[in-house]
Amino acid sequence: MVSSVILVPALLNGLMTGAVYALVALGLTLIYGVLHIINFAHGALLTAALFAAFFANKLLGIDPYVAALFLAPLFFGIGYALQRFVIGPAAHGEDRNILLVTLGLAVMIENALLYAFRADTRTINLSYAFDVVEIGNSFLAVPRVVAFGVVVAIAALLWFAMRWTDTGKAIRAVAKEKLGAELSGINVAHIYAVTFGLGTACLAVTACLLIPTYYVNPHAGNAFVLIAFTIVVLGGMGSVAGAMLGGLFVGVVESFSGLYLGESLGQIGIFVMFILVLLFRPSGLFGERA
Amino acid sequence: MKGLAPIATVAVLLALVPFITASNAVLNFLVMAFLIALAGQGWNILGGYGGQYSFGHAAFFGTGTYVTAVLQVRYGMNAWLCFALGIAGGALVGAVIGGLSFRSGLRGSYFALVTLAFAEVLRIVASVAPITGAGVGTLIKLDLRPEAFQFQSRAPFYWVLLALLVVSLILTRIIEDSRFGAYLVALRENEDAAKALGVDTTLVKLGAMTISAAITAAAGGFYAQYFLFVDAGIAYGPWISVEALLAPIIGGVGTVFGPLLGALVIRTLGELTKIVAGDAPGLDLVIYGSVLVAVVAFAPRGIAGLIERVRGRLTPPAAPSLERSHG
Numbered sequence: 001m002v003s004s005v006i007l008v009p010a011l012l013n014g015l016m017t018g019a020v021y022a023l024v025a026l027g028l029t030l031i032y033g034v035l036h037i038i039n040f041a042h043g044a045l046l047t048a049a050l051f052a053a054f055f056a057n058k059l060l061g062i063d064p065y066v067a068a069l070f071l072a073p074l075f076f077g078i079g080y081a082l083q084r085f086v087i088g089p090a091a092h093g094e095d096r097n098i099l100l101v102t103l104g105l106a107v108m109i110e111n112a113l114l115y116a117f118r119a120d121t122r123t124i125n126l127s128y129a130f131d132v133v134e135i136g137n138s139f140l141a142v143p144r145v146v147a148f149g150v151v152v153a154i155a156a157l158l159w160f161a162m163r164w165t166d167t168g169k170a171i172r173a174v175a176k177e178k179l180g181a182e183l184s185g186i187n188v189a190h191i192y193a194v195t196f197g198l199g200t201a202c203l204a205v206t207a208c209l210l211i212p213t214y215y216v217n218p219h220a221g222n223a224f225v226l227i228a229f230t231i232v233v234l235g236g237m238g239s240v241a242g243a244m245l246g247g248l249f250v251g252v253v254e255s256f257s258g259l260y261l262g263e264s265l266g267q268i269g270i271f272v273m274f275i276l277v278l279l280f281r282p283s284g285l286f287g288e289r290a
Numbered sequence: 291m292k293g294l295a296p297i298a299t300v301a302v303l304l305a306l307v308p309f310i311t312a313s314n315a316v317l318n319f320l321v322m323a324f325l326i327a328l329a330g331q332g333w334n335i336l337g338g339y340g341g342q343y344s345f346g347h348a349a350f351f352g353t354g355t356y357v358t359a360v361l362q363v364r365y366g367m368n369a370w371l372c373f374a375l376g377i378a379g380g381a382l383v384g385a386v387i388g389g390l391s392f393r394s395g396l397r398g399s400y401f402a403l404v405t406l407a408f409a410e411v412l413r414i415v416a417s418v419a420p421i422t423g424a425g426v427g428t429l430i431k432l433d434l435r436p437e438a439f440q441f442q443s444r445a446p447f448y449w450v451l452l453a454l455l456v457v458s459l460i461l462t463r464i465i466e467d468s469r470f471g472a473y474l475v476a477l478r479e480n481e482d483a484a485k486a487l488g489v490d491t492t493l494v495k496l497g498a499m500t501i502s503a504a505i506t507a508a509a510g511g512f513y514a515q516y517f518l519f520v521d522a523g524i525a526y527g528p529w530i531s532v533e534a535l536l537a538p539i540i541g542g543v544g545t546v547f548g549p550l551l552g553a554l555v556i557r558t559l560g561e562l563t564k565i566v567a568g569d570a571p572g573l574d575l576v577i578y579g580s581v582l583v584a585v586v587a588f589a590p591r592g593i594a595g596l597i598e599r600v601r602g603r604l605t606p607p608a609a610p611s612l613e614r615s616h617g
Contacts, residue, residue: 038399090587099343099402100539100586103532108579114572218572226410229403271411278404279394 009138010255016144018251019151020209024224025231025243026155027202033238034175034195037098041082042228044109045200046221049075049207051113054216057124064126065146068208072201079200084193114218121217129212147209154205155244158198162240171195175238227254230274233282293463293546300547301456308445317444321516323550323557324451325509329530330537330549331458332506337535338544339471340498341478343398346405347534349387349412350380350503352525354510359428359520360421369430369439373511380507381500383412388499392492397481406531413526427521430514439515451512455550458505462546465501474498475544506534536578540585542594551593 024046031039049071056067082105091097131142162168173181174191182188206224214220231250235242250270257269307320329351337343357376361367367375391404416422423429434440441447465471473494476484485491510530514520533556538544541552559581560574567573589596 038402086583090583092590094590097586097590099399101583104579104582104586106579107532107582108576111572111575111579115567115570115576119571226407230407233400233403268411268414271407271414274407275404275411278396278400278407279390282394282396282400 005137006259008136009140010259011252012135012138012140013144014252014255015248016140016148016251017255018248019148020206020247021224021227021231021251022244022247023151023154023202023206023209025228025235025247026158026240027199027206028228029232029235029238029240029243030158030195030202031199032232034171035083035098035192037102038229039196039199040099040102040225041105041109042102042199042203043221043223043225044106044113045075045079046203046207046224047113047216047218048109048221049204050211050214050216050220051117052204053207053211054122054124057126057211058122064124064208064211068205071204071208075204076197076201078197080193080197082200083196084189087196088189088192110218110222117218119217121215121220123215124211126212141213143209143212150205150209152244154202155240159240167191167194226274227270230270230277233274234277293466294460297456297459297463297546300459300550301452304452305449308448312445314444317448319557319561321444321448321451323553324448324455325513325516326533326537326556327550327553328451328455328458328512329506329509329534330541330553331455331462332502332504332509333534334502334538334543334545334549335462335465335474335505336495336498336502338538338548339465339478340474340495341481342495342499343402343535344405344499344502344531345402345535346387346407346409346531347502347506348526348528348531349405349409350384350506351510351513351530351534352409352412352416352522352527353383354380354507355514355520355525356416356422356428356510357507358511358514359430362430363428364421368437369515370437373439373508373515376511376514377504377507380510381504383507384503385496385500388496388503392495392499406528409526409528409531413522416526417522422520422522425521427519427524430518430520432518440518447516451516454508454512458508459546459550461501461505466546470494470497478544536582538592540581540592542592545592545594548592548594555593 024042028039028042031037031042052071052074053064053067056062056071057064086105087098087101090101126143128142132139133142133145134140162172170181170186170191171194173184173186174188174195178188181191227250231243231246234249235244235246250273253269253273261269304320308317311317329347332350333344333347354376357379358369358372361372361375362369387405387408391401396404418424432440434442436446439450465474473484473489473491476487476489477491477494481491510525513524533553537552537556538549539552540555541550542548556578559577563574563577585592591598
């Protein structure tokens, strides 16, 4: 057996990674839970957000954590507009069409970025990127600790907003019973777009949390998509708390399977788990029975 | 059998192409288009007729490619035999994935996701397993003899692929007219109703997935022989999953000629945009993506649907269309 000197840092690092995964998955699960669609453009939008955070720093010299404050509203707007004016009208209300429209959008966004910025991988240099804090006998990178804290705060905020604000209630109403919500005067197209916007805003925050320690290229966001899907399925599609727990869980699984199977095979742990959950408990580990 | 005449006409016309032009560019273009049409025809049987949208047909394409290449290179087996085994291997993978997912009752987006995940698992395994050549890939030795499924010129390759494509068209036509095909369409339209009427939906879906996988694996096996090189990204990469579903969707899902039509359109579009875009990477795919969105927005039933609609406008509408059930 490996001693706790390796296991504890692996666990903590897994939790940190998992938190970032959880935020990507939060966006996805919100969109799925309300619109009942699989958003294949999620990865491409994350890539776009990574580029935005990168250039905000490179060209304007804005710290990524500050950039999050205006990138989140910006991406909310982008997401809102995409759903309201592109995905919604193009889909004709059919699920499979939405799947295809988001797939088409993903191809467009990703390749527009490839065209504009080429395939080069870019990173930014921040003075604090390599700072570490010591917890017990493990050293943790400061940006990852910050990311963890921010994600937990956002998840809590979202959870409260869904419960106690009018918009949150409207979103939950549409998710549960679309027709009923419409009949009681809720503007469904607007709520759909708000939800999509919220999901996209989550990606903007994710990008700002990732960029200090991660890289950006036109395919950077894709690495997170299947992982996010796994988390969404694991946590139960549409569940905020499920996405959070699922994200942390997946982060730890990845960290440990990387430890035992090596870097490249380590990813398999996630996919195998994904397939098993889909096959045997598609309602998720934490979700309600469908 | 009705409907074979158009297939025969198309087959004869396309078979004449190498006599008209010896241009490698033209033949290469058509080979790539047919390859995607063939992979797409596989997708079409499951997705178009059966309504089960797979996002992981790379799993079958890649199995066809790897079985064909690896058996030859590692075990010195005959290429044609390897090709046949590749098709069988693809069918087997299809049956296993189908068996697992349909038994668990996965539908719609869940099914799409699980196929995607299976393809990704295979891609990762192929990129590290020693037998596939891991990250380096597998090179098939140059051996330009027809017995080795390699030819001096493009034309014979072209005819072999065309023959495969025509077989897949005929097979689709036969399925369309069969009881099995009717079950497939029934479960696409309303799975619960089909079940209530006594259709063994799990078995029908499993059959469709196996046939679908075999056809797409044939495209994979041909790819290996034509390019003589395979690696994990080519074989199990998402590109082929996307192309295989794009072709029938753009051409017309659940139609015999949809995948071929769609593949020709996609490839033409790809070549045109490449000319327009020059060497600019990605620009052609930006247009690809926009066309996909536009097709879904303005022609949800693809080019075939558009043609039908235009025809419907030109000729006075007959009695509500029941042609298909009369077969």
